[in-house]
Amino acid sequence: MxxxxxxxxxxxxxxxxxxxxxxxxxxxxTMPWDRRWAVAHEMSKADGTEWVPCANFSRGAKTGTLMAISAQVDEASGTVTLTHPDRPDLTFDPEREQDAFLDWVRPLMPADRAQSARLVRVPGRGMTDxxxxxxxxxxxxxxxxxxxxxxxxxxxxxxxxxxxxxxxxxxxxxxxxxxxxxxxxxxxxxxxxxxxxxxxxxxxxxxxxxxxxxxxxxxxxxxxxxxxxxxxxxxxxxxxxxxxxxx
CATH class of the missing domain: 2.40.33.20 (PK beta-barrel domain-like)
Incomplete structure (x- = not known):
């Protein structure tokens, strides 16, 4: 069974x-809070108005180091805590503290890749593949x-x-x-x-x-x-x- x-x-x-x-x-x-936000890179056309394909986002297919991130959501406050073996823990509000996230993730991104530029969210659905x-x-x-x-x-x-x-x-x-x-x-x-x-x-x-x-x-x-x-x-x-x- x-x-x-x-x-x-x-x-x-x-x-x-x-x-x-x-x-x-x-x-x-989608599952609540699953892919609630996505990280648009500097070449992305994603603006948060509609679903767009995964090529518009920073992701593990292009940057393997991202796969080692763990996350924890505090639904009451809307904050997310991220951990990674090579970075200090970060607790932030994705709706209000994007710069804190971008500063945190920047050292994980290869210099020869399009860099992470902004967090986007499409109301009412997760950004699934x-x-x-x-x-x-x-x-x-x-x-x-x-x-x-x-x-x-x-x-x-x-x-x-x-x-x-x-x-x-x-x-x-x-x-x-x-x-x-x-x-x-x-x-x-x-x-x-x-x-x-x-x-x-x-x-x-x-x-x-x-x-x-x-x-x-x-x-x-x-x-x-x-x-x-x-x-x-x-x-x-x-x-x-x-x-x-x-x-």
């Missing part, structure tokens, strides 16, 4: 993750298959998923595409597999690119996909330990 092993949100796209015990999902929306409000799910058994194939520890945090699943066979999640899942009180419509990028080659503890995940996916498993995207079709709560079943 498949169950929820972990829940994660990423308050600032590409800049940290936070573990949760429970979350309330709303029909047609999809042009629709999505929730991402990953199968821990598929992650174990990657660890075995690569003969090195592959942290599931490399995949930046929202919901981690246990109790499945490796790659069984792809059979759910086109189907509806019930998790706790929530129903999700599974849309498509997630095609992966260079962000997954970076270690989420150190930010160093130390694993050729893309070559392993392509050469050993015949695809570049890991995890699945879904949309919320019925609102409710999800908790760690909830069962997961096709409807």
């Amino acid at each position: 498949a169950t929820v092993a972990a829940l994660w949100r990423h308050p600032i796209k590409g800049h940290g993750r936070e573990a949760l015990d429970t979350v309330t999902l709303t029909e047609g929306q 999809t042009d629709y409000p999505s929730i991402s799910l990953i199968n821990l058994a598929s992650n174990d298959a990657m660890t075995e194939a690569m003969q090195q520890d592959i942290s599931p945090l490399r995949w930046r998923g929202n919901i981690h699943l246990s109790g499945l066979d490796a790659w069984a999640e792809f059979d759910w595409v086109g189907h509806t899942l019930r998790i706790g009180e929530v129903e999700l419509s599974v849309q498509e597999p997630i095609k992966r990028c260079l962000a997954t080659t970076a270690n989420p503890q150190t930010g160093e690119r130390d694993a050729d995940t893309l070559a392993t996916l392509n050469n050993r498993f015949g695809h570049q996909d890991f995890g699945i995207y879904a949309t919320v079709t019925r609102s409710g709560d999800i908790r760690v330990g909830d069962t997961v079943e096709p409807v």
Whole structure:
């Protein structure tokens, strides 16, 4: 029986993750506080009025060091605390203290990349990689298959998923595409597999690119996909330990 092993949100796209015990999902929306902000670089056209593709933002695919950021949200105050092994902790309000964030992240950005310029937020939705409000799910058994194939520890945090699943066979999640899942009180419509990028080659503890995940996916498993995207079709709560079943 498949169950929820972990829940994660990423308050600032590409800049940290936070573990949760429970979350309330709303029909047609992303996970609350997930990708609430995104970091537009100096060449970006993002202005916060609408969703735009990930190429407009600073992210782990271009800068592996960002993958080592952890985040914690204080929902009452609206502040975010960021930690990184090479930077002092930072607590700031993304709506009012952008300069503090930009000063903090600047040493993590390579000089030959477009530099982070501003935080943007689109009211009413998170800046997911999809042009629709999505929730991402990953199968821990598929992650174990990657660890075995690569003969090195592959942290599931490399995949930046929202919901981690246990109790499945490796790659069984792809059979759910086109189907509806019930998790706790929530129903999700599974849309498509997630095609992966260079962000997954970076270690989420150190930010160093130390694993050729893309070559392993392509050469050993015949695809570049890991995890699945879904949309919320019925609102409710999800908790760690909830069962997961096709409807």
